[in-house]
Amino acid sequence: VEASIPEPQRAAWKKFQATPFVTKEDFEKEVVRHVETTLARSMFNCDETAAYAAASLAFRDRLITEWNRTQQRQTFADTKRVYYLSLEFLMGRAFDNAMLNVGLKNVAKEGLSELGFRIEDIISQEHDAALGNGGLGRLAACFLDSMASLNYPAWGYGLRYRYGIFKQEIVDGYQVEVPDYWLDFNPWEFPRHDIVVDIQFYGGVRKYQDEHGRNIAKWEGGEMVKAVAYDVPIPGYDTPSTNNMRLWSSKAASGEFDFQKFNSGDYESSVADQQRAETISAVLYPNDNLDRGKELRLKQQYFWVAASLYDIVRRFKKSKRAWSEFPDQVAIQLNDTHPTLATVELQRILIDLEGLEWDEAWTIVTKTFGYTNHTVLPEALEKWSVPLMQNLLPRHLQIIYEINMYFLQSVERKFPGDREMLGRVSIIEESQPKMVRMAYLAIVGSHKVNGVAELHSDLIKTTIFKDFVKIFGPDKFTNVTNGITPRRWLHQANPRLSELIASKTGGLGFLKDLNILNELEKFADDKEFKKEWAEIKYANKVRLAKHIKTTTGVTVNPSALFDIQVKRIHEYKRQQMNIFGVIHRYLTIKAMTAEERKKLAPRVSIFGGKAAPGYWMAKTIIHLINNVGAKVNNDPDIGDLLKVIFLEDYNVSKAEIITPASDVSEHISTAGTEASGTSNMKFVLNGGLIIGTCDGANIEITREIGENNIFLFGNLAEDVEDLRHAHNYGSHTLDPDLLKVFETIKSGTFGDAGAFSALTSAIEDHGDYYLVSDDFHSYIQTQALVDEAYKNQDEWITKTILSVARMGFFSSDRCINEYAEMIWNVEPLAPEKGETDGLGK
Ligand code: CGF
Incomplete structure (x- = not known):
């Protein structure tokens, strides 16, 4: 609020507000400006990498302008927002997607051509943002695209890994892993050095009574690490709505190395703190469907959920609403169990920092969270050792024990005397060492649990979570079958097919309502159409055959x-x-x-x-x-x-x-x-x-x-x-x-x-x-x-x-609408008609 410009000066701001480019000329102007000023190069020194950098920056500026407007719109409307917490976002490349989603690919293509470049060469300069292992991370990326395209007020929260998933080389038939240092140049992120959160680890808990006789638990001591925000704009398709993906990067709390140690000649340990802190967001764990229980992974999880919740709570507190309204303003989705500690962290904030009573706080927590399960494979179900958690997050472990106690008491009331049931559903597994069962914690801490396809959602109800269905009733468990975004997976990946479909279905409307594909049924026996269809498939096979030839040396017949x-x-x-x-x-x-x-x-x-x-x-x-x-x-x-x-x-x-x-x-x-x-x-x-x-x-x-x-x-x-x-x-x-x-x-x-x-x-x-x-x-x-x-x-x-005609159901837009209705209870917030959208349409 303090940083806001006083009313009389705002007219000047409005007059000089950034205006996103629309025309080819303005795009070229922006590219040349970025080459000459941001990159300090010139037309005598501009290779494809520089052209990619400048063109991306031109689009990024554009996205940031729309991003700002979207955020303002959402803040003024004061509506409920969704926060999608995912340890993985497998985004791939952003440039092509940004051009297509804002509808300016042709402008960029012609503009780049006038400046001496082929758009395909420029697109291929981009390094994939590979912050994920497989389906789970790619699903999160499709969801971000859909949430923006459908105008949902939604944020993604994740970690800004310095190294994404490793690069795979095949040497003598064997896989060899090579680090993926993808951040050399990344124009798609926007560092927010002003958004920094202190995150605590280790230490101990002091319990005492305050002057009003209230029991207080204070988490003290230990280590502090800073979380710095990096924002990545997520453009919706054919809408000015531009959502945000906020990724956290770790930094030592002191920010500097220890000068005393340095001056006394102990250089290595003078930077040790710094390095230890930065390790937290250094690497993505490269396992899919496997839990390894490493301490650094737990650190990553807490670091990320604590920073995200701090941010979410701060935003909520600005509205000065009563805490009981938190679930009316905030829906948080747990993508798998990785962010489950967020339920415990919110409870901690509410009872330890905000002074709410346990029950009131817990009601808020459970109304806020939803949990998506992605697997029944036993080796993938996360468990954390109690001693590890005790050491790293002592206060959270106490809260988990308390959550478990109240939960088991409720089970006991419902199934009196069934000790086996208590053992089976306890959040704490009585093993050596004891383990915290994260999926159980996620179920207890959420109001809805969903699987990702019908069979899978049935299986979780009849196998791994059977007892919980008895305890909470079947309505807590639901299904949202996964989907994919047709923007990337049809329009971007297969432009000719997309064009052919558009020519028969009255334009690109199917990219927003995939059920329109149904109209293709009437061409299933149309000779001419089939010929074109087959030609496109053949051309796509030729393209892959070329890739195979250049990468493996093998000639294949298309x-x-x-x-x-x-x-x-x-x-x-x-x-x-x-x-x-x-x-x-x-x-x-x-x-x-x-x-x-x-x-x-x-x-x-x-x-x-x-x-x-x-x-x-x-x-x-x-x-x-x-x-x-x-x-x-x-x-x-x-x-x-x-x-x-x-x-x-x-x-x-x-x-x-x-x-x-x-x-x-x-x-x-x-x-x-x-x-x-x-x-x-x-x-x-x-x-x-x-x-x-x-x-x-x-x-x-x-x-x-x-x-x-x-x-x-x-x-x-x-x-x-x-x-x-x-x-x-x-x-x-x-x-x-x-x-x-x-x-x-x-x-x-x-x-x-x-x-x-x-x-x-x-x-x-x-x-x-x-x-x-x-x-x-x-x-x-x-x-x-x-x-x-x-x-x-x-x-x-x-x-x-x-x-193809019958695939409409599998759009991630359908999934997101289902989540919004059944789990999040949020409404889209479309830009007002006539609001300048900069799309030039
Ligand atoms: O999530 C997966 C994938 N391996 O990332 N799971 N996990 N964990 C499932 O195995 C896939 O079947 C699923 O499509 C994907 C996204 O829900």
């Missing part, structure tokens, strides 16, 4: 069937089954006559994805894929009939090239293990078919597009437990075709047989937990159906058109 599996490498996702299937195909082709070979559809099997650095089995799968590729791709007997490709360093910007180029993509997890999957949606939306199991969102995709348009196979989730039991306690006969594949691997056909023994023995000797053998036969048979179907291109194309 007319072959492109079969793609790109995602994190994980045993439950079963890339091992895919590569075993590829080996089976190789053996089959080898045994075929020339006549038989002529009838076969040539195939390119494409894999991509990172393995967590400590996940040996996943790394072995990558190794096998590469070795199979080396053998098959160089076998003159095979030629174009089969090629096996591993694409290095799969990330968001590569996905934008890969996704539009699939004929078939693989989503073949063991039933019941993949919560949703979102790449399945991206592939279908881009005119590819799926081979998949009855798992996650595959089931709803089938419901929407029709079972004739998807290749489903394998055992069902409800049979998995029995099969596993039979493997361990009954007779376990392996599939004969799979055994032949194993024999070939063991014979050394793909290099050192010993290198892959862990993969085969997991199935032969260790119970085949992921049911590879059980599903192998139907997988191979279904792949044969794919071969057959692909031969009839006419029908195939019709299937892909019908599928």
Whole structure:
């Protein structure tokens, strides 16, 4: 308030307010200005990197202007806001997205061309913002796009990692990890050196009574670290609304190194504090669906939630409302259990700092939070050791014990005498050491819990959270099936398809209401349309084939069937089954006559994805894929009939090239293990078919597009437990075709047989937990159906058109509207008609 300009001077401010560029000329002016002043270069010294920097800064300025207006609008309207807390935001590149969302890509294209640059070259200069591992982080990024596009007052809160997910190199067939230092030059962030929050760790709790006889708990001592805010503007599509993603970066509280130590010659330890503090936001943990329980990770979590809550509470307090109104103004969504400490931190703020009574405070907390569960895999369910938490966050542990006590008392009242139930649902696991079960804490601290696809939401209710359904009733648990943003995953990744769809559906309206795609149904048998459709798919395959050639040296035929599996490498996702299937195909082709070979559809099997650095089995799968590729791709007997490709360093910007180029993509997890999957949606939306199991969102995709348009196979989730039991306690006969594949691997056909023994023995000797053998036969048979179907291109194309036409449900806009209505209770705040939006429309 103190910094606000007095009324009489505001007229001058209004007169000179920044005006976002709209015309090509103004854009060029901005680019040249940034080259000459911000970058201190000139037309004699402007390479593509500098041009990218200047063009991005021109767009960033524009976004910041709209961002300011959006924030002012929201502050004046004083409406409820949503805060999406996610430890991961897998944003990818921002420049192309910003140009498309504000509707000025053509302006930029022509402007850059006049200044001597091709827009594609400039776009490719950008480093991906890879602050995430996989689906969870990319989902958060799609949600930000949708929240802005739908004009919801919403903020994302995350960590500004200095190193994003590692870069993957393949050396001699092995994955090698290389650090991803992405911040060299990042025009998309906006440091807020004025927004700094002190975060406390360690220390102890002093309890005493104040002069009014009230019990006080004071967290004292320990260590202080500073959280500095960095803002990233999130432009909505076709709206001036520009939301904010605030990422926190850690800094030593003193800000300087210790001069005394420095002067006495102890240079190293003089900077130690600084370094220790900065380590907190240094690296993203590279695990997907795995909890490792490392202290630094807990530090990251608390650092981030404490800074975010401080910010949220500060904003609320400005409104001078009563605390009871907090949940009317604030909705906080916990993306997985990573931010669960936020529930405890809010309770601490309310009772320790603001003096509220426990019950009043806890009512506010539970009304404020919602929790999204993303997995049922036991190894991914977060637990923190009690001694670790006691040391790092002593006051929070006390509050957790108190939350648990009141919770267990309520359970006891509902189920008197059921001690087993108390043990099962306790937030504290009575193990050695004791552990805090974060998912249970998140459930108890939230008013809604949701899964991310129908099957998954049913499974959490009947398995891992069964008791909680009995305790809280079924209404607390709900489903919001995941979605993807059609702006990035259709319009940006596949511009020609987007254009074709626009030409038949009356413009780009489908990017805002994806159900409009339905109008494509009437073209499913239209010859001319089908021809154009097929040409676009072919062009996208040519583009990927070029990428394959430059990155791997292998030539692939764009007319072959492109079969793609790109995602994190994980045993439950079963890339091992895919590569075993590829080996089976190789053996089959080898045994075929020339006549038989002529009838076969040539195939390119494409894999991509990172393995967590400590996940040996996943790394072995990558190794096998590469070795199979080396053998098959160089076998003159095979030629174009089969090629096996591993694409290095799969990330968001590569996905934008890969996704539009699939004929078939693989989503073949063991039933019941993949919560949703979102790449399945991206592939279908881009005119590819799926081979998949009855798992996650595959089931709803089938419901929407029709079972004739998807290749489903394998055992069902409800049979998995029995099969596993039979493997361990009954007779376990392996599939004969799979055994032949194993024999070939063991014979050394793909290099050192010993290198892959862990993969085969997991199935032969260790119970085949992921049911590879059980599903192998139907997988191979279904792949044969794919071969057959692909031969009839006419029908195939019709299937892909019908599928795209029926994908409207999977827009992340639909998800966000569901969250807003069922969980957050927030309304969009659209800009007033006539309000200058700078869009030039
Ligand atoms: O979240 C995942 C993904 N691996 O990040 N989970 N986590 N944790 C699930 O496994 C996916 O199935 C899901 O689509 C994604 C987003 O909800």
